[in-house]
Amino acid sequence: MFVGMYVIAVGFKSREEHRKQQELEEARKAGLAPAEMDEDGKEINPHIPQYMSSAPWYLNADKPSLKHQRKWKVDPNYTKSWYDRGAKTFQADKYRKGACENCGAMTHKTKLCTERPRKIGAKWTNKNIAPDEKIETFDLDYDGKRDRWNGYDTAKYAEVIKRYEARDEARRNFLKEQQLKKLEKKRNKKVDEEESSDADEEEEEEEDALKHDEAKADESKQMDFSKVEKRVRTTGGGSTGTVRNLRIREDTAKYLLNLDVNSAYYDPKTRSMREDPLPNADPNEKFYAGDNQYRMSGEALEFKNLNIHALQLSEKGHEEVIMQAAPSQAELLFKKYKEAKEKLKKQIQETIMEKYGNAAASVEEIPKELLFGQSEREVEYDRCGRVIKGMELSVPKSKYEEDVYINNHTSVWGSWWKDQQWGYKCCQQTVKNSYCTGVAGIEAAEEAADLMRTNIERHAAASNDRSGPVEEKRFVTWGSDTPVEEKRFVTEDERKKEEKDERKRKYNVQWNDQVTPEEMEAYRMKRIHEDDPMKNLLH
Numbered sequence: 001m002f003v004g005m006y007v008i009a010v011g012f013k014s015r016e017e018h019r020k021q022q023e024l025e026e027a028r029k030a031g032l033a034p035a036e037m038d039e040d041g042k043e044i045n046p047h048i049p050q051y052m053s054s055a056p057w058y059l060n061a062d063k064p065s066l067k068h069q070r071k072w073k074v075d076p077n078y079t080k081s082w083y084d085r086g087a088k089t090f091q092a093d094k095y096r097k098g099a100c101e102n103c104g105a106m107t108h109k110t111k112l113c114t115e116r117p118r119k120i121g122a123k124w125t126n127k128n129i130a131p132d133e134k135i136e137t138f139d140l141d142y143d144g145k146r147d148r149w150n151g152y153d154t155a156k157y158a159e160v161i162k163r164y165e166a167r168d169e170a171r172r173n174f175l176k177e178q179q180l181k182k183l184e185k186k187r188n189k190k191v192d193e194e195e196s197s198d199a200d201e202e203e204e205e206e207e208d209a210l211k212h213d214e215a216k217a218d219e220s221k222q223m224d225f226s227k228v229e230k231r232v233r234t235t236g237g238g239s240t241g242t243v244r245n246l247r248i249r250e251d252t253a254k255y256l257l258n259l260d261v262n263s264a265y266y267d268p269k270t271r272s273m274r275e276d277p278l279p280n281a282d283p284n285e286k287f288y289a290g291d292n293q294y295r296m297s298g299e300a301l302e303f304k305n306l307n308i309h310a311l312q313l314s315e316k317g318h319e320e321v322i323m324q325a326a327p328s329q330a331e332l333l334f335k336k337y338k339e340a341k342e343k344l345k346k347q348i349q350e351t352i353m354e355k356y357g358n359a360a361a362s363v364e365e366i367p368k369e370l371l372f373g374q375s376e377r378e379v380e381y382d383r384c385g386r387v388i389k390g391m392e393l394s395v396p397k398s399k400y401e402e403d404v405y406i407n408n409h410t411s412v413w414g415s416w417w418k419d420q421q422w423g424y425k426c427c428q429q430t431v432k433n434s435y436c437t438g439v440a441g442i443e444a445a446e447e448a449a450d451l452m453r454t455n456i457e458r459h460a461a462a463s464n465d466r467s468g469p470v471e472e473k474r475f476v477t478w479g480s481d482t483p484v485e486e487k488r489f490v491t492e493d494e495r496k497k498e499e500k501d502e503r504k505r506k507y508n509v510q511w512n513d514q515v516t517p518e519e520m521e522a523y524r525m526k527r528i529h530e531d532d533p534m535k536n537l538l539h
Helices: 002-010 015-030 154-191 197-210 214-222 291-295 299-315 327-356 438-465 483-500 517-526
Strands: 228-232 239-243 387-389 416-418 421-423
């Protein structure tokens, strides 16, 4: 027990030793002291953390070293060489004792022989003795044993390349011979003058079809972007489909069609460009007119209408119609809806025509040049043919309600701004959700402002005309500067003080219960309002 305690105690350092060790490490990091050497005589970088430089306890490392960080379990005899396939070592002339009874080789037994079983073995015939195989043993690691390409000779692949090149050469020669035969036939047929023009056209087409070389054939295969290749039961599981309907790389990218900064916006994340990048170009010459062209035409528009119809049905209570869950059902209902709508429209048209007659049938047909060459839309162009006005884009609406008028207002809240306050423009009120007063409210507000301005001017003129010493007055509220009002407040204060000192009241004092209007007004002004947010600052 004491020995164990002693061993444990030896492993600890005193405080002074620990301090010296810390100072030495700091000096090594600063370059003032030489670096520590490992067991191989190499310097140890002092900036290496301790958890990397300290060796594990089970290695029993007595000296500082970084050997545990290196690959120290390395077999010097390990090699990555592979078996010499088909190599033979020695070939005997006669049968040897202990050799294979079938072929006569010493490197395997009769049960492990890979040759065809002979009718009479080499043991008894002493003829056609097979040479001994070259037997090798390798110490392979975990990856070497499982490497499927270990020992593969890349030079053997040259034979595969030669075979494919020979096939391609034979194919080109065959196509060339076929082309020469067709051209020879054409020369022979040209001598005959009785051939019809139709036959000539067919032969020219055949000649154009045959005049192609192998490079064009390969190019046609590479440009087959509409082809769909499917692979089933892949290594990852399931089935995958590879659709090669990509853009041809020779075409100009959509964001390079118009380099103007103010042109159509291109979103690099979704690779979409909604608007037309070249709106003034000839529509017969440009191949791209924006993504909106595809969104608002063809099957995309039909699919959009189908979704809208499914949403409208769900809003009306038909919850069983879900586009994502049952697309076939939703499409069938939409088809029936269109048929019923068309039938009803036709029925209404026939009813109107029976009642009022068809005046369009008697009118002469309008020429197509006039019908398609004019419209009621006014568009203004400049000399270069650019649109100045008339083709403005529609302003998109937000998801919030717009132009909703309440309480008889004719404008929305926030359409009026005055004195740092928002209000309604129709009545110039700054109180939200108030009832509209119209022009009369505006006039009343202006009269009140004029009256207030007149009172202020009158009070200012009266204060300037007064004579005598100027007494300091307490203004309780705005505009109350008369001595009568001050007297009212004094009377109210005395009444409150009497109420507090009711115990000191004498026996023969008479109490007056009558309240004058001035005292009532002073009470209303002086009382505490519970809903006043500044009541704590006034008292």
